[in-house]
Amino acid sequence: MKVKKAIIPVAGWGTRRLPITKTIEKAMLPIGNRPLVDYVVEDCAKAGIEEIYIVTDEKPFSQIKDYYTNNQKLNDYLIAHGKEERVKLADTSREGLKINFFCQKNVDEKYGNAMPVAQVVEEFGIDEPVAVLMGDDFSYNADGSSDLQRLTEIVEDESESAMLATEIPRDDVEKYGVLKVDDGMLSGIYEKPKKEEAPSNLINISKFIMSPELLQRIVKYCHENDFGPQDQEYLITDPIIDHIKAGGKIRVMSIKGEYLDGGSLEGWLHANQVIYGNK
Numbered sequence: 508m509k510v511k512k513a514i515i516p517v518a519g520w521g522t523r524r525l526p527i528t529k530t531i532e533k534a535m536l537p538i539g540n541r542p543l544v545d546y547v548v549e550d551c552a553k554a555g556i557e558e559i560y561i562v563t564d565e566k567p568f569s570q571i572k573d574y575y576t577n578n579q580k581l582n583d584y585l586i587a588h589g590k591e592e593r594v595k596l597a598d599t600s601r602e603g604l605k606i607n608f609f610c611q612k613n614v615d616e617k618y619g620n621a622m623p624v625a626q627v628v629e630e631f632g633i634d635e636p637v638a639v640l641m642g643d644d645f646s647y648n649a650d651g652s653s654d655l656q657r658l659t660e661i662v663e664d665e666s667e668s669a670m671l672a673t674e675i676p677r678d679d680v681e682k683y684g685v686l687k688v689d690d691g692m693l694s695g696i697y698e699k700p701k702k703e704e705a706p707s708n709l710i711n712i713s714k715f716i717m718s719p720e721l722l723q724r725i726v727k728y729c730h731e732n733d734f735g736p737q738d739q740e741y742l743i744t745d746p747i748i749d750h751i752k753a754g755g756k757i758r759v760m761s762i763k764g765e766y767l768d769g770g771s772l773e774g775w776l777h778a779n780q781v782i783y784g785n786k
Contacts, residue, residue: 508662510636510716511557515547516623517571517642518564518611523770534642535570536769539783543769544571546645548601553653556638558605560631562623564614572608575599617729619740620713625729628722636665637722639743641713644774646671647781648764658716658760668721668750669758671714673766677702683710684744686759693757696744709759711744712766721750721757 521533528536534544544561551559563569578597585593600606609630611623624639638655646654654671662669670693672686680702687695687706696711697704717725728746751757767781768774 508636508659508664509555510638510659510662511555512633512635513551513556513559513638513640514562514624514627515544515551515559515640515642516562516611516620517544518562518614518623519618521643521770524772524775532570533770535574536643536775538767538769538775538778542571542574543645543775543778544642545574545599546647546767547640547642548575548604548606550645550653550655551638551640552601552604553651554638554656554659556655557603558607560607560609560627561642562609562611562627564611569608575606616736617734617741618736619734619742621725621741621743621746622729624717624722624743625726625741628726633722634719636662636668636719637717639713639715639717643770644712644766644768646673646712646714646762646764647767647778652763654760654762654764655714657763658714661758661760662716666718666720667756667758668718669716669760671712671762672709672759673712673762674708675710677705677708680705680708680710685710688759691758693747693751693759695751696748698744709761712762713743718755721747721755724750724755 517534521528524533535542561571563571581597582594609627611626658669658671681699685697685700685705685707686693686709697706724746729741734741765781767778769778
């Protein structure tokens with residue numbers, strides 16, 4: 508099924524990566540010579556996405572927005588100093604892909620990965636299937652293929668949703684949201700279960716295609732709950748679980764590539780080693 512739009516939340520303080528995230532946004536931490544979020548954007552482009560909504564916050568700067576905005580002063584400098592070949596390197600746009608920036612409202616009071624999705628859906632009146640991908644991790648395929656593209660191909664119609672998953676050693680399941688899958692369909696998500704209680708060793712990697720019905724359920728969830736900053740987060744898995752309990756279909760597909768998580772120091776170091784360690 509053709510999916511034309513994607514939402515990439517990148518707001519927040521990146522507290523797991525302090526102190527570096529005092530000055531560098533977490534999604535802008537470099538994997539080689541490119542920021543983390545650019546690997547997510549690249550996957551969207553490969554999957555045929557035409558329009559992306561990158562959700563930032565109310566900080567007085569936006570490195571991500573600067574990264575994807577043309578810098579004419581830099582181009583002029585390169586040309587004036589005989590470095591025309593580097594102008595192309597400075598061009599971070601992608602042909603056929605429109606990137607929008609949306610500032611998440613009340614990000615410090617209404618925290619969690621459901622809220623930016625709900626706000627974008629409402630602000631832009633989105634009523635079609637959308638890819639939702641967090642901005643600090645990605646699936647890497649050395650052959651240049653896209654797991655997101657493969658995910659779009661298994662969704663049969665607009666009433667269905669789908670998500671990517673990856674297998675991990677059972678000894679590590681206590682760190683993740685573990686999936687219960689029946690006949691290829693999601694039937695439950697268990698947050699950080701003990702390994703002897705985990706329904707599988709498949710984990711949620713927060714890469715989805717969401718139907719209009721599921722998107723509206725996320726909007727409703729955010730409106731109907733009033734979690735303060737000391738309460739629980741607005742977790743996108745809560746309305747997902749409600750959706751499948753109500754009969755909604757969410758297909759689960761294991762990635763072919765390697766899941767790389769730049770949100771932790773260990774994961775970020777590993778991602779750099781995987782992509783650039785052998786070059």
